[in-house]
Amino acid sequence: MKGTLRVLSAEWYRARHSRVLAVAAFFLAVVAALRVVAAWLADRATYAAAVQRALSQSRPAPPPPGPGNAWSPFVDGWLAGLTVATLLLLIASARSLAGDREAGLLRVARTRSASRTALVLGRALLGILLVLGALAVTGLGSFTAASSLYIFGPITEGGFTIYAQEELRAELLSALLATLAPLLATWVFGLCISSLARGGTGAVSAALAVYLGFDLFKEVLGPRQYWVFAAFNPSFVDKSCLHEMSGIARGLSDAGYSAALYAQNLWLPWPWAAGMLLVACVVMRRRAL
Amino acid sequence: MPAALSVRNLVKSYGSVRAVQDVSFEVPQGSVCGLLGPNGSGKTTTLSCALGLLPFDKGAIEVLGLPAHRIHDTAGRVAVVFDGATLADGLTCRQNLQYARRTLGHAGGRSDDEALQLTGIAELAGRRAGGLSLGQRRRLSIARALIGRPELLVLDEPLSGLDTVGVRAMLQLFTRLHEQGLTVLVSSHRLPEMETILTRAAIIMGGRLLREASLDELLQGQRLRLRVRAAPAPDAVAALARLPGVTVLERRPDDELIVLPGPTSPAAVNAALVAAGCAVSALVPERSTLLSVFESLVDEQRAQGVEVPA
Numbered sequence: 377m378k379g380t381l382r383v384l385s386a387e388w389y390r391a392r393h394s395r396v397l398a399v400a401a402f403f404l405a406v407v408a409a410l411r412v413v414a415a416w417l418a419d420r421a422t423y424a425a426a427v428q429r430a431l432s433q434s435r436p437a438p439p440p441p442g443p444g445n446a447w448s449p450f451v452d453g454w455l456a457g458l459t460v461a462t463l464l465l466l467i468a469s470a471r472s473l474a475g476d477r478e479a480g481l482l483r484v485a486r487t488r489s490a491s492r493t494a495l496v497l498g499r500a501l502l503g504i505l506l507v508l509g510a511l512a513v514t515g516l517g518s519f520t521a522a523s524s525l526y527i528f529g530p531i532t533e534g535g536f537t538i539y540a541q542e543e544l545r546a547e548l549l550s551a552l553l554a555t556l557a558p559l560l561a562t563w564v565f566g567l568c569i570s571s572l573a574r575g576g577t578g579a580v581s582a583a584l585a586v587y588l589g590f591d592l593f594k595e596v597l598g599p600r601q602y603w604v605f606a607a608f609n610p611s612f613v614d615k616s617c618l619h620e621m622s623g624i625a626r627g628l629s630d631a632g633y634s635a636a637l638y639a640q641n642l643w644l645p646w647p648w649a650a651g652m653l654l655v656a657c658v659v660m661r662r663r664a665l
Numbered sequence: 666m667p668a669a670l671s672v673r674n675l676v677k678s679y680g681s682v683r684a685v686q687d688v689s690f691e692v693p694q695g696s697v698c699g700l701l702g703p704n705g706s707g708k709t710t711t712l713s714c715a716l717g718l719l720p721f722d723k724g725a726i727e728v729l730g731l732p733a734h735r736i737h738d739t740a741g742r743v744a745v746v747f748d749g750a751t752l753a754d755g756l757t758c759r760q761n762l763q764y765a766r767r768t769l770g771h772a773g774g775r776s777d778d779e780a781l782q783l784t785g786i787a788e789l790a791g792r793r794a795g796g797l798s799l800g801q802r803r804r805l806s807i808a809r810a811l812i813g814r815p816e817l818l819v820l821d822e823p824l825s826g827l828d829t830v831g832v833r834a835m836l837q838l839f840t841r842l843h844e845q846g847l848t849v850l851v852s853s854h855r856l857p858e859m860e861t862i863l864t865r866a867a868i869i870m871g872g873r874l875l876r877e878a879s880l881d882e883l884l885q886g887q888r889l890r891l892r893v894r895a896a897p898a899p900d901a902v903a904a905l906a907r908l909p910g911v912t913v914l915e916r917r918p919d920d921e922l923i924v925l926p927g928p929t930s931p932a933a934v935n936a937a938l939v940a941a942g943c944a945v946s947a948l949v950p951e952r953s954t955l956l957s958v959f960e961s962l963v964d965e966q967r968a969q970g971v972e973v974p975a
């Protein structure tokens with residue numbers, strides 16, 4: 377256990393002091409914020425088109441809309457940031473073991489004080505910090521942009537409140553909780569591929585190919601796709617709980633996971649992660665470093 | 666005193682290729698031991714097995730009294746500098762040391778500044794490792810190995826890629842480290858340079874251990890070799906063949922003969938050649954060096970019919 381914590385401490389130190397992490401964090405925050413800005417621009421464009429249409433028909437221009445509710449663009453921004461974050465996390469984890477093995481850093485750590493298992497487990501624990509960091513950075517970027525351009529308030533329709541702010545916060549918290557486990561499983565998936573690959577580039581290519589391949593073709597599996605942890609991740613073909621939260625923030629009454637699917641989202645990624653971690657440990661115990 | 670590193674009957678194969686065959690040697694504490702041999706002779710494979718980085722087929726290896734697969738339990742008492750500087754390129758020199766120290770798990774022993782000063786790169790502490798020259802990277806790798814309290818320092822091909830000045834500086838550094846009480850195991854194919862710092866050597870070729878002894882023993886036990894130029898060469902070869910115990914090891918394309926005189930003195934060899942009517946233009950007894958020891962071991966292998974790469 378001490379060895380694992382030492383590896384975690386060393387890897388966290390390296391991550392904190394590398395420019396890549398700072399650039400990636402900034403990039404993710406910008407992606408999340410840009411998604412909000414894009415939604416705001418789309419709203420402005422819709423209003424401008426309405427004004428132009430009215431003027432061309434010699435009618436008075438409609439009054440400018442209010443700032444609008446921030447919840448929907450906020451969740452969409454967070455979702456966009458997390459979609460990119462998922463891929464970056466996958467790239468980082470796939471590069472991790474294989475790249476360090478290629479660079480000889482695993483040999484150095486191994487001969488000084490880290491067991492082979494600790495080399496894997498320490499990096500797996502680093503994933504928790506990076507996933508939480510990704511959630512925080514994308515959330516912050518999206519929140520900053522949304523609160524600058526919109527106003528947070530309850531979801532209403534025809535004067536009736538569909539979702540109060542407290543309900544929206546609770547739904548968001550549930551959705552984030554549901555996003556956490558599959559993201560961690562994705563990190564471990566990257567480590568697993570990394571332990572099997574010969575080099576960093578090959579590991580990253582293989583991990584992306586498998587992950588994006590599943591994302592593109594998961595619809596073919598129908599409801600069975602939800603037996604794979606990756607189905608619950610924010611992605612380009614999004615089926616995640618956070619995506620459903622985006623529907624809720626728009627006031628859609630049929631949005632949201634069923635209780636059974638939500639429960640599956642919460643527990644299923646853990647056995648996946650445990651299994652893949654075991655494979656990574658076994659492989660690393662046998663590999664030449 | 667137990668050996669710092671003990672390798673007994675090590676066998677390692679890659680598929681059907683046997684890379685290391687029954688290799689045994691010891692690195693006594695306080696020694697500077699060389700694992701010497703040409704490229705591809707099995708040095709790095711032997712070291713990788715000894716350091717718990719590569720599973721092996723047979724044999725027993727102990728590092729500071731622990732089996733090789735538990736090398737991490739030595740808790741930093743073993744430090745290794747691998748061929749090809751293994752650094753985190755995105756970090757500065759000082760950060761590389763801090764990174765290694767965190768893996769090591771304790772802050773005691775030699776400080777970062779001491780290690781950087783000892784290796785002569787104190788002024789580069791703030792530079793990113795990715796921007797360093799090969800020699801500087803090698804020094805940083807050594808500095809990283811020196812932090813904490815290493816007792817056994819293992820260096821794999823530490824001189825490769827260095828210029829003459831770099832080689833000299835590196836050899837001086839190894840000597841200084843040895844004087845500070847470190848046991849050093851160095852793997853290299855640079856025999857002349859290694860001869861200046863080693864106290865002990867194991868010579869390995871084709872995955873086989875040819876000799877293991879202290880440097881003094883190796884050089885004293887070396888049989889004399891003669892480089893002979895005599896014309897006509899065929900007559901010279903015939904004359905030498907008639908002498909008792911004399912072996913002509915090689916006739917080179919320029920008609921230079923490499924001769925093992927055995928009990929016959931160089932003067933007697935010269936006299937025999939002159940008596941046979943040969944014009945002797947050169948007869949050079951070779952000084953006993955690590956390189957000549959190695960060459961004679963290669964010759965012995967060839968004489969025994971073992972295939973030796975050119």
